[in-house]
Amino acid sequence: MQAPQADKEIDTRGLNCPLPILRAKKALADLVSGQVLKVVSTDPGSMRDFKAFCKQTGNELLSQQTIDKDFVHYLKRR
Helix, strand or coil, X not given: CCCCCCCEEEEEXXXXXXXXXXXXXXXXXXXXXXXXXXXXXXXXXXXXXXXXXXXXXXXXXEEEEEECCEEEEEEECC
16 A cells, blocks of 8 residues: 655654654644644554544544554644
């Protein structure tokens, strides 16, 4: 599967819930509608956390991937 093109990337490796979500929320605020944020995390809980976050905020979860020990999330700003 081809990964979406990200306009901004943040590295939240080593951080546990809720920090990856909080960092993503702050990064999304700097983007304009339609831009894509890539979040790299090592927290296994981030898979469900980002699903819930997008459902609550209206941002679109484009894809989630597990690459080695990293969990990679692509969010599209609403």
